[in-house]
Amino acid sequence: MQSNRQKRTNDPEGMRRRVLDKAEESFQARGFHATSLGDVMAAAAVTGGALHHHFPTKKALALAVIEERVAEVVRRTWVEPLRSSASVRAGVRQVFATVADRLERQGFVRGCPLNNLAHELSLADSDFRVRLASIFKEWRSAIADKVRADQQAGGEAGTDPERFAASVVALYSGAMSMAKTAQDSSLLRLCAKELDESAGGVLN
Amino acid sequence: MQSNRQKRTNDPEGMRRRVLDKAEESFQARGFHATSLGDVMAAAAVTGGALHHHFPTKKALALAVIEERVAEVVRRTWVEPLRSSASVRAGVRQVFATVADRLERQGFVRGCPLNNLAHELSLADSDFRVRLASIFKEWRSAIADKVRADQQAGGEAGTDPERFAASVVALYSGAMSMAKTAQDSSLLRLCAKELDESAGGVLN
DNA sequence: TTATGAACAGGACAATCACCCTGTTTTGGA
DNA sequence: TCCAAAACAGGGTGATTGTCCTGTTCATAA
Secondary structure, three states: OOOOOOOOOOOHHHHHHHHHHHHHHHHHHHOOOOOOHHHHHHHHOOOHHHHHHHOOOHHHHHHHHHHHHHHHHHHHHHHHHHHOOOOHHHHHHHHHHHHHHHHHHHOOOOOOHHHHHHHHHOOOOHHHHHHHHHHHHHHHHHHHHHHHHHHHOOOOOOOOHHHHHHHHHHHHHHHHHHHHHHOOOHHHHHHHHHHHHOOOOOOO | OOOOOOOOOOOHHHHHHHHHHHHHHHHHHHOOOOOOHHHHHHHHOOOHHHHHHHOOOHHHHHHHHHHHHHHHHHHHHHHHHHHOOOOHHHHHHHHHHHHHHHHHHHOOOOOOHHHHHHHHHOOOOHHHHHHHHHHHHHHHHHHHHHHHHHHHOOOOOOOOHHHHHHHHHHHHHHHHHHHHHHOOOHHHHHHHHHHHHOOOOOOO
């Protein structure tokens, strides 16, 4: 303890980020209950004191992962791409394709981050459930808003925005669930194709 | 221990069934990792020795729940109703409606038994994953077979059986996932309606 | 410089967990 | 009737867990 006299550098944001990184990773790979704080401490190379300083309880850590990481993944994967797409249909198709490409490249399916935590934690704690539900809501709203924008531009006649949005989220969530269980990303492409052709025509 | 001298009645099947009942219930309500064997023992009113006699490990208990209970729920809810329905479309619509009715009557959403366990256990253990995947497969096959039967009868032209089956399972799984997180069964009805009207016509 | 609180270290703690072990009772066939 | 195996009882155990506690070090403002 006296030989390697390296000074300790206080880096609250960095340490918090490292903990969140490893917690998110382990929560997704092994689940919340199967992840011990010892696992997180070891992976992030932080002490118990530091972990407890930033996240008083395991629940607080999970809430931070949900609000700061899972929500961000949904925004980055769905909300933002949709905003800059030519149409809902095109945007949705593009997201499905992008995700399927990534899954094929990495060779395994870890599942949808939101659904993974939602299934394990929704019934366990109301605080978890409410926050997870609001992320689902934000996801659906992004799609529904895009439908309405298309309708303002003269397209998507006869499409119910909320119903379409819920169905897209459901289809994606379920397809990813199956892909995870079967470890087969082709199920995602299969469902994407169904969405395309059920449009009833040659929409962009 | 001497006053109430009631004889012990050996009832292996009954005891095994009671354990399975409570294990299934708790696995669904709280999850596998959040359920302790002590919980199951207390709920089923069995001793540690008895539990360990029928299920050597917690994993063995979970495998039994998956194969004897979860698989049965899928068969009872989906496979059998589909077999006796007039058409795929009618059968699928009927299942969605039946489940939604039940959810509204009971007032809360516990989620799809298969998806609940699949999300928590698929990545944890390959034995779990393979068996859960085969239940998904059986589910999809029941739908695809019914599509092919309809096609033999002259209907469902242009419908890809496997693709349609995967999409129905995905839509249902995802809708149930959202309904569970939001504790709102109307999302199930919303997605069911989308499935109806995307059929493109007035099919039976 | 100094002082105050945040940032971090590291061990202790009680509770819980899955599993195992030994012993007893019941069952069914020889 | 007898006996071997199945069925069950119930306590024990080592390992793990989340949390807490007491110190020590760093950063920042006065």
